[in-house]
Amino acid sequence: MSSNLISISHKIELVPNNKAKTYFKKAFGCARVAYNWGLVRWKQLYESGQSPNPYTLKKEFNSIKDDKFPFVKDVTKYAVQQPFINLGKAFDRFFANVNKGKGKKSGYPKFKKKKEGHGSFYIGGDQVAIKDNKYLKIPNLGLVKMRERLRFNGKICSVTISQKANKFYASFSMQITKEEYLRTHPSIIKKDTTSDRKIVGADIGIKSYLILSNGLAIQSPKPLKRLSRVLIKKGRQLDRKQHAKTKQERLMGVKSSNNFKKASVKLAKVHSKIANIRQDYTQKLTTVLIDTFDIFGLETLNVKGMMRNHKLSKAIADVSFYEVVRELEYKASYNDKEIVRVSTFYPSSKTCSVCGNVKKELKISERIYKCKACGAIIDRDYNASLNLFSLAIQKSKLLKKDKKLMKDKSAKSKKKIGIVHPESTPADLTALLSRLETNKIATSKVETGIQQETRV
Helix, strand or coil, X not given: CCCCEEEEEEEEEEECCHHHHHHHHHHHHHHHHHHHHHHHHHHHHHHCCCCCCHHHHHHHHHHHHHHHCHHHHHCCHHHHCHHXXXXXXXXXXXXXXXXXCXXXXXXXXXXXXXXXXXXXXXXXXXXXXXXXXXXXXXXXXXXXXXXXXXXXXXXXXEEEEEEECCEEEEEEEEEEEHHHHHHHCXXXXXXCXXXXXXXXXXXXXXXXXXXXXXXXXXXXXXXXXHCHHHHHHHHHHHHHCCCCCCHHHHHCCCCCCHHHHHHHHHHHHHHHHHHHHHHXXXXXXXXXXXXXXXXXXXXXXCHHHHHCCCCCHHHHHHHCHHHHHHHHHHHHHHCXXXXXXXXXXXXXXXXXXXXXXXCCCCCCCCCEEECCCCCEEEEHHHHHHHHHHHHHHHHCHHHHHCHHHHHHHHHHHCCCHHHCCCCCCHHHHHHHHHHHHHXXXXXXXXXXXXXXXXXX
């Protein structure tokens, strides 16, 4: 891919009629059948001593589909081709986990189940087209109305049709030029030199979602916590409806009632609302941060390991640690910004940002950092953000391009990491607060800043 081209996705809600809904659900089923058939066949070939791969499985499926699966002709050919590629990627991840010593059962591909209100299928870019900026042309179906027009001018590589609860979506994977990206993202601040680059350290936490090195604490909406009572209520209502509750009942042919299907859609709506609130929040927050700063100091968190703590797993899932870092990384790459990732084992919270002394132990319950070496008293998360800020200065590739600027920035931190502190002007802080307030993102100031105890 050319360096001037950018891969970008655009998800648009569809407004299908009954004919289109029937087509979508049939395509979901065909994709599920192809994937499950491929998984069974993969096991058979592997147990017989052969080396299966997705391309031979796809070729074999195409040779028998006319006789055994004639219904797949009613939908796009990609609906039963892409599942084999996805299956191959699933096995690649599984074998990668085995090689890392995570066990033979770690991440083994599972059969796809039929779920009411869920499903997806893939369409290649050569089979779709946009008509009159408001209709999506789908093979073997025709035109389906879109809720909004496609914002970007570029090449459509593929489209994935999916369903969440009672809504259908088309996710466009596109290639656009750098100029088209800047045209559609006019808020991105353009800088001509590196001398005015803004640096920030950001510590991710549960109490406050992000603590920035300028002393600003950004709060998370925590939609799962807010809607947990509704989620429990809808789950109980669903469980009371007639359905097969055990594997034996499914084998006996116990069918789900229509009321069960309706209740499952209602539960899916709540899950969808939680996911949408979280996604809207992270997208808006990361866009504001990318617009404001140029270099970010971030910790590399072991999210999977943190999720094993049953006391914190729900809170960690609610604030989506991984997603905010992922969005910052891809937006930074598109806008010539830099993410400096610090090692997972770097003691950002245990290191004093004033003198550089490292504590041996620091309990999670200790929210205030007290340094025994210099007497500094500082908020634990704010202390970590200052250390990340200092490391971002030292490790930044963008700053190293300007040797004079790098010399000025790191002159004070040659001996101790924590000496350099951010210089944030009131105008910069006011502009950032204004952007966050416009997007309805709650903020607060760090209560305990740096305090120095007098040594006698």
